[in-house]
Amino acid sequence: MIHHLSGIHETADYRTDTQICLYYNDENENYPPHWHTPFEVIMPVKNGYTVVVSEQHYELREGDILVICPGIVHELFAPESGERIIFQPSLSQIQIRELDLLISLLRPAVLITPEEFPDFHPVARRLMMEIKEEYFLCEPYYETAVYSRFMRILVDIGRLHGALKHPVSDASNSRQKDYLDKFLYITNYINEHFAENLSLEQVADLAGFSKYHFTRLFKQYTDTSFYKYLNQKRIDYAKTLLLDPDLPVIDVALQCGFSSLSAFLRMFKQLNKCTPTEFRNMYDY
Structure with missing residues (x-):
C-alpha cells in the first residue's frame, strides 16, 4: 500500500x-x-x-x-x-x-x-x-x-x-462565539508569525487579555498550551526543512524561530522521540 x-x-x-x-x-x-x-x-x-x-x-x-x-x-x-x-x-x-x-x-x-x-x-x-x-x-x-x-x-x-x-448555556453562547472568533484570529496569527520571537505576553496583549486569562482560554479553545502550540508549529516546519540534507541543523533551528540550538534539540526530541540528526538519517537520499 x-x-x-x-x-x-x-x-x-x-x-x-x-x-x-x-x-x-x-x-x-x-x-x-x-x-x-x-x-x-x-x-x-x-x-x-x-x-x-x-x-x-x-x-x-x-x-x-x-x-x-x-x-x-x-x-x-x-x-x-x-x-x-x-x-x-x-x-x-x-x-x-x-x-x-x-x-x-x-x-x-x-x-x-x-x-x-x-x-x-x-x-x-x-x-x-x-x-x-x-x-x-x-x-x-x-x-x-x-x-x-x-x-x-x-x-x-x-x-x-x-x-x-466545554458545554455552555444559551446565556453565554454569544460570548463563547466571540471568544472563538478571537482565538481563530490568534491561531492564524501564530501560524503566520511562528518563526518570529513571539511571547505569551505579546500574544495575550494582541488578544486583549491578561496573560493569565489568555492562558486559560487558549487551553480551552485549542486543547493545548500557548507554548506547546507555538513549538509544535515550529517543529512541524523544521521537519520539512530537515528534508534538505545540505541545510545545517543550526540554520533549521534559527529559521523556525528557536533562539538557540540547544532549545531546538530539546523540543524536537520531546515532540518526535528522536534528534533532528536521527530524523534526517531516517531518509534515503
Whole structure:
C-alpha cells in the first residue's frame, strides 16, 4: 500500500490531478512507522485493525473510525484476514481559517466509536462509505463530493469535541462565539508569525487579555498550551526543512524561530522521540 517511502516519510499516491487517495485494503501486511502530509482516516469493514499513533495503541473494531492528523508518525498492523478503508485526503491547498484550530483539537488522532459518539458514529460511518463509493465510481464532481463529506466529518468532530469538553448555556453562547472568533484570529496569527520571537505576553496583549486569562482560554479553545502550540508549529516546519540534507541543523533551528540550538534539540526530541540528526538519517537520499 505504501508506494513511495523515503525513510519514514510517505509521499501519498494521489489519484492523478487530485490530492486524495483511497484504498479498499484487504492485505495481510503490516506497515512500518511513517508519516505524511495528508490526513489518514482508517475504518475497518471486516475484522479489526491495530494502529499505533505516537506510541498510543488503537485496537479498531469493525466500523470504528480513526482520524490521524497530518505529520503524525503512525504504524499499521493487519490481522490474518480483513478489509478496511484507508483514506488519505490533503487539505494543504484549502484555505480555511478554522482548520489549524481543528487540527490542534484532534491532534494526534481521534477515534470515533459508538460508545464515545453514539449519535455521530453512524453518521460518520455512512459518510465514509459514501466517500468510498464516490471515489471508485469516479463520476463528475466526485472530488468535490469526497471533500464535502470529509469536511462534514471534521466539522462535526470539532463541534462535538467542544460541546463535550466545554458545554455552555444559551446565556453565554454569544460570548463563547466571540471568544472563538478571537482565538481563530490568534491561531492564524501564530501560524503566520511562528518563526518570529513571539511571547505569551505579546500574544495575550494582541488578544486583549491578561496573560493569565489568555492562558486559560487558549487551553480551552485549542486543547493545548500557548507554548506547546507555538513549538509544535515550529517543529512541524523544521521537519520539512530537515528534508534538505545540505541545510545545517543550526540554520533549521534559527529559521523556525528557536533562539538557540540547544532549545531546538530539546523540543524536537520531546515532540518526535528522536534528534533532528536521527530524523534526517531516517531518509534515503
